[in-house]
Amino acid sequence: MTGMNILAIGPHPDDIEFGCAPLLIKEIKKGNHVKMLVLSKGEAGSSGTPDSREQEARAAARLMGADIDFMHFAGDCRLQHTPENGFRIAAEIRKFRPAIVLAPHTTENQHPDHTAAARLTRDACRFARYGGLEALQPLPVHKVDNLFFYNITQHVGYKPDIVVDISDVMKEWEAAMNCHHSQVKHKAYIDLQQTGARLLGLAIGTEYAMGLFTNDPVRVDEISDIILSSRNF
Numbered sequence: 198m199t200g201m202n203i204l205a206i207g208p209h210p211d212d213i214e215f216g217c218a219p220l221l222i223k224e225i226k227k228g229n230h231v232k233m234l235v236l237s238k239g240e241a242g243s244s245g246t247p248d249s250r251e252q253e254a255r256a257a258a259r260l261m262g263a264d265i266d267f268m269h270f271a272g273d274c275r276l277q278h279t280p281e282n283g284f285r286i287a288a289e290i291r292k293f294r295p296a297i298v299l300a301p302h303t304t305e306n307q308h309p310d311h312t313a314a315a316r317l318t319r320d321a322c323r324f325a326r327y328g329g330l331e332a333l334q335p336l337p338v339h340k341v342d343n344l345f346f347y348n349i350t351q352h353v354g355y356k357p358d359i360v361v362d363i364s365d366v367m368k369e370w371e372a373a374m375n376c377h378h379s380q381v382k383h384k385a386y387i388d389l390q391q392t393g394a395r396l397l398g399l400a401i402g403t404e405y406a407m408g409l410f411t412n413d414p415v416r417v418d419e420i421s422d423i424i425l426s427s428r429n430f
């Protein structure tokens with residue numbers, strides 16, 4: 198299905214690019230419409246200013262062919278899992294009406310904002326469908342079909358629920374990550390992400406791959422709808 202809306206949520210200006218951009222680039226190439234929603238300007242980062250980091254993210258979105266919007270909560274390191282913050286994201290979901298929503302994984306990793314963003318997004322997907330919620334009036338209710346979680350830092354041995362071949366968009370992914378000059382000049386973030394993708398590619402018999410975690414069971418009509426194989430070794 199093309200012409201589908203896909204919403205990717207990132208707590209900081211570079212999370213989406215590092216965590217799931219290849220999947221989005223593939224969808225955009227297919228004709229689907231992607232919007233990136235960033236919940237801070239990375240104000241607490243050791244490098245870059247809020248303005249420069251916003252510009253880096255805007256450049257990456259332009260390169261990918263995605264729309265991008267910024268929301269301001271209490272700032273980097275202060276993102277809180279509260280119903281009110283969930284309502285604000287739910288309002289964005291009702292306006293954009295995505296079939297798929299992507300958020301960082303819910304398990305704790307480095308930055309507490311990542312977990313808060315994951316929980317807020319999961320709540321917001323529910324709130325968006327509740328017709329009686331005063332806070333979301335008069336926006337029409339919207340049901341998100343699928344909520345997936347991405348890993349901002351891929352690591353060895355993790356087992357995602359869905360693994361996607363991203364070999365054909367590695368150049369575009371690198372270019373999107375490279376837009377974040379303030380971040381990539383200090384550490385080999387790009388190399389780390391590419392290495393993780395290479396390792397995961399081994400699991401499905403492709404050159405590179407990226408994984409996602411599902412919030413709900415993956416539903417298919419018949420098992421024969423699953424036509425690709427990972428059993429290549």
Ligand SMILES: [Zn+2]
Pocket residue numbers: 208209212308311349
């Ligand atoms: Zn982050």
